[in-house]
Amino acid sequence: xxxxxxxxxxxxxxxxxxxxxxxxxxxxxKQVMWFVVLALLPCVISAxxxxxxxxxxxxxxxxxxxxxxxxxxxxxxxxxxxxxxxxAVITGLLLGLIVPPHFSLTFTAxxxxxxxxxxxxxxxxxxxNIFNPALVGRAFLQAAFPVAITTWTMPSYAVDTxxxxxxLAALKFDGVATAVSPLIIGNxxxxxxxTSALAVLLxxxxxxxxxxxxxxxxxxxxxxxxxFGGALWLLDPAAPSxxxxxxxxxxxxxxxxxxxDMVTSPVTGKGMWVYGLGxxxxxxxIRVYGGLPEGVMYAILFMNAFVPLINRYTQPGxxxxxxx
Amino acid sequence: MxxxxxxxNEYKKGIWDQNPVFKMLLGLCPVxxxxxxxxxxxxxALATTFVLTFxxxxxxxxxxxxxxxVRIASYILIIATFVTVVDLVMRAQFPxxxxxxxPYIPLIVVNCLILGRQEAFSSKNNPLRSVVDAxxxxxxxxxxxxxxGGIREILGSRTLLxxxxxxxxxxxxxxxxxxxxAFLTLGVMLGFLNYLTxxxxxxxxxxxLAHHPELPIIDTSIRQx
Numbered sequence: 113x114x115x116x117x118x119x120x121x122x123x124x125x126x127x128x129x130x131x132x133x134x135x136x137x138x139x140x141x142k143q144v145m146w147f148v149v150l151a152l153l154p155c156v157i158s159a160x161x162x163x164x165x166x167x168x169x170x171x172x173x174x175x176x177x178x179x180x181x182x183x184x185x186x187x188x189x190x191x192x193x194x195x196x197x198x199x200a201v202i203t204g205l206l207l208g209l210i211v212p213p214h215f216s217l218t219f220t221a222x223x224x225x226x227x228x229x230x231x232x233x234x235x236x237x238x239x240x241n242i243f244n245p246a247l248v249g250r251a252f253l254q255a256a257f258p259v260a261i262t263t264w265t266m267p268s269y270a271v272d273t274x275x276x277x278x279x280l281a282a283l284k285f286d287g288v289a290t291a292v293s294p295l296i297i298g299n300x301x302x303x304x305x306x307t308s309a310l311a312v313l314l315x316x317x318x319x320x321x322x323x324x325x326x327x328x329x330x331x332x333x334x335x336x337x338x339x340f341g342g343a344l345w346l347l348d349p350a351a352p353s354x355x356x357x358x359x360x361x362x363x364x365x366x367x368x369x370x371x372x373d374m375v376t377s378p379v380t381g382k383g384m385w386v387y388g389l390g391x392x393x394x395x396x397x398i399r400v401y402g403g404l405p406e407g408v409m410y411a412i413l414f415m416n417a418f419v420p421l422i423n424r425y426t427q428p429g430x431x432x433x434x435x436x
Numbered sequence: 437m438x439x440x441x442x443x444x445n446e447y448k449k450g451i452w453d454q455n456p457v458f459k460m461l462l463g464l465c466p467v468x469x470x471x472x473x474x475x476x477x478x479x480x481a482l483a484t485t486f487v488l489t490f491x492x493x494x495x496x497x498x499x500x501x502x503x504x505x506v507r508i509a510s511y512i513l514i515i516a517t518f519v520t521v522v523d524l525v526m527r528a529q530f531p532x533x534x535x536x537x538x539p540y541i542p543l544i545v546v547n548c549l550i551l552g553r554q555e556a557f558s559s560k561n562n563p564l565r566s567v568v569d570a571x572x573x574x575x576x577x578x579x580x581x582x583x584x585g586g587i588r589e590i591l592g593s594r595t596l597l598x599x600x601x602x603x604x605x606x607x608x609x610x611x612x613x614x615x616x617x618a619f620l621t622l623g624v625m626l627g628f629l630n631y632l633t634x635x636x637x638x639x640x641x642x643x644x645l646a647h648h649p650e651l652p653i654i655d656t657s658i659r660q661x
Contacts, residue, residue, distance in 0.1 A: 219607070230620070234627065255611035 139324070141238075144374070145198030147324045151315035152205045152369065158311035163213040173217045175204030177224035178245075185233045199238045203228055206246035206369060210303045210362060210409075211253065212264050219257055223249035243416045244376050247409050254409070309359050316368030325372035328381055332388020333367040334358065339389075340396040351400050363395065366408040376416045383419075383426035390415045443568050450572025456549045457580035457622075458629050463549035467581060468618040470540050474597050477585025478578065479533050483526065483541060485574025487518040488550050489567055496558040496566035511554045512545065519544045549577065587621050588612045 139147075159167045182200040186193045195201075207224055227249025232241040253261050319325035341354040357363060362370075371377060371391055378387050391411045398407025441449070456462045466484070471477045491514050502510050523541045526534040534541065544550065553573055558566040589595055592612030594602040611617045 216607075230624075252611060255614060255616055256609040257607060258610060260607070 141199075142197050144324050145202055147322060148202050148319065148369070149198055149205060151319045151324070152202070152209065154311040154314040155209050155308070155365070156205070158308040159209060162308065166214060167208075170211065170215055170217060170220050171205060171208030174208035174211075174220050174224045175201055177221040178204030178207065178228050181225045181228040182233065182237075185229060186237070191237070194238070197238065200228060203232070203245045203249070206244075207249045210246065210250050210365070212261060212303055214263075216260060219253055219260060222256075223253040226252045239375055241375055242419070243413055244370055244373050247370060247413050247416075250409055251413060303362060303365075309364050312364045312368055316364065319368065319372070325368065326377075326384055328384035329372045329377055329388045330367040332385045333363075333371060333392050336389040336392025337363070337396065340393050341400075344396060344400055357396065357399065361399075361406045362408045366391075366412055370408070370412050371415075376419060378419050378422045378426065380423060380426040380428065383422040386422050386426065387415055387419065390418065443565070446565060446568045447572040447575075450569065450574070450576040451579065452576070454573075455576040455580060456573050457577060457584075458626060460549075460552075462552055463547045463577065464622075465543065466540050466547065467584065468615065468622065470537055471581055471585035471588055471618060472592065472613045473589040473595075474582055474586040475533070476536060477581035479526075479530070480537060480540065481574065481578035481581040483522045483537075484544055484547060484549070484577055485571070486522055487515060487544050488553060488574055489570040490518045491515045491550065492553060492558040492566040492570035493563050495554050496561060496563040499559045502559075507559065508551070508555075511551060515550055515554075516545045549573065584618070584621055584625065587625075588617055592617060 156168075156171060159171070179195050179200045183193050183195045186195070204224055207227055208220065211220055211223070227245040227247075230252075231243055231245035231248030232238070235241045316325070316330065320327045320330070337357045338354045341352065341357040344351045345353050352360070367388075371388065378384050391408075391414075394411035394414050395407045398404060398410060404410075450456065452459075454460060457464070457467050463484070466480050470480045491511070494514050495511055498510075519542060522544070523534075526537075526541060553570060557569050561569070586596055589597075590601055591609045594600055594604075594606055594608050609617070612621065
């Protein structure tokens with residue numbers, strides 16, 4: 113058991129949340145959060161390289177509004193202002209990286225405010241939220257501005273941009289499959305931070321090696337995609353192959369940065385496997401049978417809702433107790 | 437025996453203290469389903485108030501004649517009669533509105549606000565008091581539906597009662613006229629109203645405490661948690 117979650121309670125004392133056996137983590141919340149920020153930098157760079165400097169503005173707006181909202185609400189509720197723990201910075205960065213290129217700054221700000229206010233602060237702030245705040249913000253934007261958020265442009269170094277379908281939409285609506293190699297490099301249409309598998313793996317790998325993100329969740333998701341996506345592919349070769357599932361859309365980004373969010377993922381090792389497999393199952397079902405081309409966001413939000421239940425049923429037995 | 441309220445207070449309680457939507461969370465099906473615009477909300481609330489007032493009056497009149505075992509069935513029959521009246525009148529006079537509200541007009545029959553008031557109030561009080569109570573509840577319902585519908589209409593389609601209130605620059609939030617928008621708006625409104633109520637309560641508590649220094653100090657900040 114290496115999954116010890118350390119959260120700093122609002123009064124400054126440390127509150128430990130984990131199942132036994134208890135091993136003290138060498139990380140504080142602040143360190144964990146700033147490590148994630150660091151790990152997201154390759155994605156920020158890839159976003160700027162592929163989609164231009166405007167994207168830096170989008171990400172900056174998302175971060176500023178996320179941090180601002182959190183500070184404002186904490187001020188209103190007369191709670192200690194704890195924005196320096198970096199969690200709001202992560203929410204902003206994540207949201208900035210999962211919107212389409214050339215997305216309106218107003219909408220981005222709105223998504224940030226909504227994600228932090230409704231997705232996090234109404235539940236009581238860091239550590240109490242059920243759903244990943246960045247995904248809540250993205251889901252709100254998807255529901256509020258369905259056209260703007262599905263307008264994709266091809267990566268371009270020129271000033272004028274060409275709108276294009278994402279590889280997943282191309283496959284779903286036009287039956288055109290995209291080769292895997294551009295997906296790995298990231299030279300395809302898609303949300304800012306998720307197009308380049310290379311950048312995501314770089315940042316995600318850093319998180320896994322340092323132990324900030326638990327390896328079980330991404331591992332379970334990859335296994336799940338091969339299991340469920342592979343089964344469907346074997347039954348019907350027209351369905352996307354598991355390798356395509358793996359590299360297309362926001363699967364890797366979601367697996368590395370969204371699903372591994374300590375607050376909204378299970379605390380037990382067994383639970384993490386259940387959670388990751390569940391996300392993959394939902395994802396494959398949405399991608400293959402659903403009306404939407406992409407399902408990572410809804411799959412993770414869906415499984416977020418089950419985390420308390422998963423935690424309850426994967427509680428390890430008390431040492432010395434007879435097995436049921 | 438509880439002290440009887442004055443008639444005015446009987447009316448007033450439905451608006452705030454026992455507001456059917458904001459305090460009792462009753463009749464949420466129409467509240468969430470039809471409030472895509474302020475007009476729909478107002479029409480729904482007026483229809484509900486009509487049914488509530490008349491059925492409260494009739495049920496209060498016959499409250500001593502109906503055996504307890506069959507009271508629910510009798511109440512539903514009376515309510516259904518008035519709902520049919522509303523439905524037919526709306527279809528004849530306001531066909532467009534009737535079409536927009538769709539099945540939610542006939543569904544007033546099973547609105548728990550209406551049956552709830554009959555059970556809790558009309559079956560125990562005289563006709564005058566029952567009508568006043570029904571009108572109060574109806575007013576509270578109207579305020580809730582109109583404000584909810586108004587907010588959703590402004591944000592979801594830039595208009596209020598069909599008139600454009602926000603500039604074209606403002607991109608309408610489609611989510612507000614979807615079911616999810618109803619839940620979001622209601623949740624945020626409830627949270628805000630509860631916050632106001634708690635704050636007022638704390639203020640009066642503190643004021644009372646200042647007058648009675650002998651009372652034990654209760655830390656109300658815990659409730660705010």
